[in-house]
Amino acid sequence: MNTNFPVLTLKPHKERALLRRHPWVYATGVASVKGKPKSGDTIRIQDNKGNFLAWGAYSPEATLRARCWSFNENDVIDENWFKKKVFEAVRARDNLRNRTDAIRLIFGEADYLPGLIVDQYANQLVTQFQSAGVEKWRKEIAKALIEATGSNQIYDRSDAATRVREGLPERKEVLEGVEPPEEIEIVEDGIKYGVDVRSGHKTGFYVDQRDNRALARELAANFKKVHGRGMRALNCFCYTGGFSLALAKGGAEEVISIDSSADALFLAQENAKRNNLDGHNMKWIEANVFEKLREFRDAGEKFDLVILDPPKFASSHHHVDKAARAYKDINLNGLRLLNEGGRLLTFSCSGAIDVDLFQKIVAGAVFDAKTDAWMVSRLGAGTDHPFLMTHPEGEYLKGLHLISRGSGSAG
Numbered sequence: 001m002n003t004n005f006p007v008l009t010l011k012p013h014k015e016r017a018l019l020r021r022h023p024w025v026y027a028t029g030v031a032s033v034k035g036k037p038k039s040g041d042t043i044r045i046q047d048n049k050g051n052f053l054a055w056g057a058y059s060p061e062a063t064l065r066a067r068c069w070s071f072n073e074n075d076v077i078d079e080n081w082f083k084k085k086v087f088e089a090v091r092a093r094d095n096l097r098n099r100t101d102a103i104r105l106i107f108g109e110a111d112y113l114p115g116l117i118v119d120q121y122a123n124q125l126v127t128q129f130q131s132a133g134v135e136k137w138r139k140e141i142a143k144a145l146i147e148a149t150g151s152n153q154i155y156d157r158s159d160a161a162t163r164v165r166e167g168l169p170e171r172k173e174v175l176e177g178v179e180p181p182e183e184i185e186i187v188e189d190g191i192k193y194g195v196d197v198r199s200g201h202k203t204g205f206y207v208d209q210r211d212n213r214a215l216a217r218e219l220a221a222n223f224k225k226v227h228g229r230g231m232r233a234l235n236c237f238c239y240t241g242g243f244s245l246a247l248a249k250g251g252a253e254e255v256i257s258i259d260s261s262a263d264a265l266f267l268a269q270e271n272a273k274r275n276n277l278d279g280h281n282m283k284w285i286e287a288n289v290f291e292k293l294r295e296f297r298d299a300g301e302k303f304d305l306v307i308l309d310p311p312k313f314a315s316s317h318h319h320v321d322k323a324a325r326a327y328k329d330i331n332l333n334g335l336r337l338l339n340e341g342g343r344l345l346t347f348s349c350s351g352a353i354d355v356d357l358f359q360k361i362v363a364g365a366v367f368d369a370k371t372d373a374w375m376v377s378r379l380g381a382g383t384d385h386p387f388l389m390t391h392p393e394g395e396y397l398k399g400l401h402l403i404s405r406g407s408g409s410a411g
């Protein structure tokens with residue numbers, strides 16, 4: 001046993017989560033910390049009888065006081081360990097490379113690198129170091145990324161609010177190579193998108209919606225086959241037009257897209273032009289979705305497909321009630337705009353709202369809309385955003401695919 005490491009001892013009974021290989025240690029479960037670890041230092045985590053539980057990274061200011069690297073006492077957390085984890089993560093996504101060059105290479109806990117996000121856009125890598133542990137190993141991780149991908153361009157977008165909770169300053173800078181261009185072109189399933197890695201949302205693009213964009217495209221294509229005309233679709237919270245372009249490419253007759261950000265809509269239209277999809281059938285509306293849906297309802301507008309992919313309404317458990325009301329509102333008004341047989345693809349990326357609660361909220365909206373609806377499938381993030389079965393918190397993006405059955409049994 002290596003005895004040179006600082007030791008964190010848990011209070012009695014607080015070892016249960018770790019025994020189930022759940023990788024988080026809450027400050028409230030800590031009995032003592034010996035050896036004066038600094039932010040990000042590797043610590044030995046043990047139960048109150050001194051039995052080894054895990055190797056972790058210490059975060060003196062965070063509610064998540066430690067996050068586990070490994071539950072194997074024989075593991076050595078050194079440069080080689082990070083190299084191995086980075087290589088494994090990158091290789092595990094190789095199967096996506098024939099579809100796209102926008103890939104999440106590392107997704108935190110799922111890749112045994114808690115708090116680390118790495119996305120690849122063509123030759124550009126973008127990192128987010130959101131925990132004290134990965135922050136400490138930043139140089140080693142960058143080196144491993146270069147070796148594993150062959151890219152020598154890394155931009156660090158460690159500007160997420162989560163860093164503050166870890167007592168880390170926000171940071172945006174070139175980690176390797178040169179300043180990225182204003183726009184990087186990526187291709188996903190044959191559709192081109194421009195990505196602004198320096199100031200776009202997340203690391204620049206909603207990589208996680210890849211499979212759902214493909215679904216929207218397939219639905220548009222099938223609709224055309226069955227009905228002999230293209231669908232009329234409404235994409236709410238369109239950002240840079242991800243779903244809108246997929247729908248147009250699939251053969252939708254008209255795609256109306258709404259976002260409150262003029263900058264996002266500008267980029268969305270640039271993306272449409274990039275793919276020669278900027279015809280008269282693409283309409284871009286700068287508006288508040290909550291208000292616009294009511295306007296459409298009052299005007300008697302109807303659609304064959306409505307997409308609702310809002311920003312995170314609940315940033316923590318404290319905001320769940322308010323967020324639930326907001327989700328209910330847009331889903332209720334979105335459902336009212338559907339033709340009978342029309343489809344709703346509705347999403348929530350609030351980690352604090354699990355899939356069961358989200359489904360209940362949407363079921364409430366269906367009831368209040370006095371419509372019936374089939375639930376066809378649950379949707380989630382792409383395969384490059386997996387979560388460990390031992391860490392269900394890694395599941396954040398949830399979606400439901402519904403088909404309106406019209407007034408059905410409603411009185």
Ligand code: SAH
Pocket residue numbers: 201205206209236237238239240241242243258259260261264287288289290309310311
């Ligand atoms: N569906 C997008 C991602 C959505 S991100 C994609 O697949 O790429 C959320 C978007 O909602 C942002 O572009 C933000 O500008 C927009 N937004 C936030 N609140 C809004 C509101 N009340 N009305 C309209 N748009 C809003």
